[in-house]
Amino acid sequence: MTESLEDEHRRVAGISAPDLLSEARRLDAADPLAHHLAAFADAPGVSAYLDGNSLGRPLRDLPEKVSAFIRDDWGTRLIRSWDERWMALPMTVGDRIAEVTLGAAAGQTVVADSTSVLLYKLMRAAVAARPGRDEIVIEAGNFPTDRFIAAGVAQEAGATLRWVEPDAVMGVTAEDIAAVVSERTALVALSHVDYRSGALADMPSITRAAHDAGALMLWDLCHSAGAVPMKLDEWGVDLAVGCTYKYLGGGPGSPAFAYLRTEHHGVITQPIHGWFGAADIFAMGPEYAPADGIRQLLSGTPPVLSMLPMQGMLDLIAAEGITAVRAKSISLTDFAVRAYDELLAPLGVRLLSPRESSRRGGHITIGHDSFQEVTKRLWSEGVIPDFRFPDGIRLGLSPLSTSHEETLRGILAVRDALA
Structure with missing residues (x-):
């Protein structure tokens, strides 16, 4: 792959691409997290995977872990595993996510359901907890599920x-929220990282703006959990939901997590009253009484097997610390912006993400009228970015599984497809 990449560079007018290759290799050589690249499974035929913000790569040891689970936890212990470990798993894995990625104390985070179901539970519960208030504030360009x-x-x-309706590139600000909240606002629901531009919202300032109006604040963490440090407890966040199949490596359809601040336990009650969230799971009584604490956010039987893959990824993030992961993420996206400036901007490609690293999450988006067709060609050639309607390509650079040279390889492929 190195030889073909260098041959490709020789066809570039000027010296910018060779300089970028040298820079990519220098950054990779100095990367303190580079040794983790080998922990991820190879994808035959893929030369650049730039979609880790949609679906993270699996860890290399996952087949062995799944096999051991089937052989031992399920195959040998059978139903006894519920009492021995599985019953508490939604809370123990939730606490692990909170500790490693959310800046939240134990007992406030649980793994359960899909992102959509957990958003419904928390939104419906939050509105009910603010009687007399009849408005929900949400961004017009938020992810469709959130809006729907x-x-x-x-x-x-x-x-x-x-x-x-904030600036499409820079995203929502505290000033935007302050301008629309009032004594009628029950809930403000926003994404921490914009799924299109990658814009990173100022969580503490926006949360304060919501609280100043007496509203509850809910954050969608799908594009930030595992890539961007946060301090949910310190910043006063009331509720949050995030998926686990992006930077947390949970795999396709892995369950989401929900955060509910301790002060709201027993006050905010979720509306889907399933048996697993009941105070006494096995009482089988005539009426529902919610469990104390975070377990009341559960409804049905937890997806135990689907919680297995994310645990290995959480261990990797914990080993380095989320601050180090964020530093690698910034290095990757900064390098991608520099490569864009030299290789793609001259071809009429637009940068649709903030330039300042402190204002963006783990991906950047570029725009061109031909990108829908370009994406099809890239996929057929083993370069996998993400297309977003109407004309955007997202470069999702998962910090632990992506190198700077792989990032450059993908951007060069975009340039060649345009040419």
Whole structure:
């Protein structure tokens, strides 16, 4: 692969691409996290995987771990594993996510359901917890699931949606929120990292703006958990939901997690009253009584097998610390922006993400009218970015599984497809 990459560079006018290759190799050589690249499974035929912000790569040892689970936990211990470990797994893995990535104390995070179901549970519960308030504030360009569920909750609760329309590249600000919240606002629901531009919201400032109006604050952490440090407890966040199949490596369809601040336990009650969230799971009584603490966010039987892959990724993040992971993420996206400037901007490609690293998460987005067709060609050639309608390619650079040279290889492929 190195020889073909260098041959490709020789066809580039000027010296920019060779200089970028030298820089990529220098950055990779100095990368303190580079040794983790070997921990991820190879994907035959793929020369650049730039979609880790949609689906993380699996760890190399996962087949052995799954096999051991089937042989031992399930195959040998059988139903006894529920009493021995599985019953508490949603809370223990939730606490691990909180400790490693969220800046949250134990007892406030649980793994359960999909992102969509957990968003519904928390949105519906939050609106019910603010009687007399009949507005939900949400960004007009937020991920469709967030908007669709907010609209459904508003319809059920007789509430009104108030739309925020921030700058499409820089994302929502505290000033945007302060301008729309009022004594009628029950809930503000936003994404920490914009799924399109990668813009990173100022979580503490926006949370304060919501609280100043007496509203509850819910954050969607799907594009930040595992890539961006946060301090949910310190910043006063009320509720949060995040998926685990992106930077947390949980695999396709892995369950999401929910955070509910301790002060809201027993006050905010979720609306899907399943047996696993009951105070006495095996009482089989005539009426539902919620469990104390975070377990009341559960409804049905937890997806035990689907919680296995993310645990290895959490161990890797914990070994280095989320601050070090963020530093690698910034290095990758900074390098991608420099490569964009030299190789893609002259071809009419637009940068659709903030340039300042402190204002963006773990991916950058570039735009061109031909990118839908370009993406099809790239995939057929083993270069895997992510297309977002109408004309954006996202370069999702998962810090522990992506190198600077792989990033450059992908950007060169975009340049060649345009040429």
